[in-house]
Amino acid sequence: MLLLRYIARRVVFVVPQLFGIVLVSFFLVKLIPGDPAVMMLGPTASAQSLAELRDRMGFTKPLLQQFTRYVTDVAHGDLGTSWQTTRPVTEDLFQRFPATLELITFGLLLAVAIGFPLGVAAARLKRGPVRKFADYYGLLAGAMPDFWLALVLIFIFYTVLGWIPAPLGRIDMAVLPPPTITGSLVIDSLIAGDWEALRSSLGHLALPVLTLGVINAGPILKMTQSMTERTLSSDFVRYAEMCGLPRRLVLRQAVRAALPSVVTIISVLYGFLIGGAVLVEMVFSWGGAGQYAVQGVLNADLNPVLGFVLFSAVLSLVIYLVVDLIYFALDPRLRS
């Protein structure tokens, strides 16, 4: 009950925020120079057909009127059409977001698998090689450009070793993708029992996931380490130690108390990566949502950009709600 009320309050706060986001992004994108009408019809179009098209797309109306029309459309679930793909933006995004989500979900899973154990180990050992390695890893992972790491990995695993398929897209051209259920090619091919598609999609997924995993393990490691260190020196852990509990048990308690902060940093990374994985998407021609938005900005294609910003804002909201649920599960104080 308490939880429901909390979520409701959260959602109420989000509506004005979403409106602010639409407002800012609408006028920002409108400011981008470049005439979509010219881009759509090409340089040889006559002045008359250009004017007609501008009129039909509503570009001749006052900005405020264009904005209210856009907001009304969005409220009805219509994000407009992209002139580049000539398809409704909603459809485009529903096709591309699963690609991005598949990439960053697996990437973050790998990042947690690297960062969390390393962070706990580094917090427990004040000196020694593990601690040193963790210290430098945290700093180096934050310093590496992800697009560069992606290229280096392509060079090693594709050019030199030839272990993985060419870094183009999510699945081999020759392989038939499995029927879409979840949107994740790996999970869909598992459901369909299509081993060839599974192998191909896993091969394509390996390097981008490795890139994101290696880089994002840095902040997760740092957060795990500092929070575990803090709980290890807190009163309840000292008490547990004084009571003579086994070390493993004490450590488990300390780590458990550090979990909420680790969940927070993971959710922050997730929200960031929805738009932040775009460089990795581009290197691997992933066809994700971030790539779609960047193409939109570079070609004065207004609707995809706005749609992407809205989609990712809503998605981050969903993520933060899920995080709140996890807090409730992790922290008994919140439940009472």
Added chain:
Amino acid sequence: MSVGTHSGPAASGTRPTAGGDAPWRRRLRFFLAVLRARPSFALGYAIVVGVIVIAALAPWIVPFDPMTADPAVYLLPPGGRHLLGTDGAGMDIFSRVLYAPRVDLTIAVAGTLVSAVIGGAIGAVVGYYEGQRAWRRALSTFVMRSADVLQAFPVFVFAIALVAVFGQSVKSIVIAIAFVNVPIYLRLTRSQVLSIRQLRYVEAAYVAGASDLAILWRHVIPNAIAPLVAQLSINIGWSVLLTAGLSFVGAGVVAPTPEWGSMIAMGFQNIVTGQWWPSVFPGIALGLTVFGFALVGASIEVLADPARRRVLSGSLG
């Protein structure tokens, strides 16, 4: 902080033993002792100073012109006359890598400084006014909610859009970086000011009749600045990454200008066919630079925090 420098001349007049040096010298010695105890900090300062020196002296130390393409020698492997090889257009990679920080660092430092000044000023006022009379509270709420909205944007797409709005130039990239960083400094300064505002000396100044601006300028901001400087250093590194990322997608520095991100992008096609050097070397230079600024930021964080500083000087003996 200023108390230490004030006591300088007075102390030098009545210096009792050899132990009492001038404060700046004592501080320098402490700093050097810290560097000895934490070699990673020393490494950070070395990298940052090195990159700045290289950027300043680049025209005199590079063996080739960084923008002249010699098609006769395209894609030469590292070694020989071209130390790090040549790229697909026949430009010398070593010269370009050394020239790049001139652009990258300028953009990152300028963008970060602008955002720190703007964000810091707004954050200080907002933090100082928060919880006061009606319109002031409304102002600070409005500013904080606007910061929420700005931060809800996907950073990279936002930056590209800003560059697109202002036209592709160095100035636009600086504006874009400043824009996406402002909320960070706003929040940081606000939280600092909120806690400092309640301290005794601020109350004392208020009772003494100092104006709001005077209190902010003389008493609050000087005491809130240390974490900001630490953040500044980390942020410069991060802005170098953002600049390179923008150039990588073609929304940043334009191609023949030596810049790490666009160099990595230029070498993109070559990597698949086995020529790794056009991309790998600028990436290493970029990573090292960011790493150096992160280390310097970490050292400032430790030195600026009185508690951690005491622990450190205790361990120095």
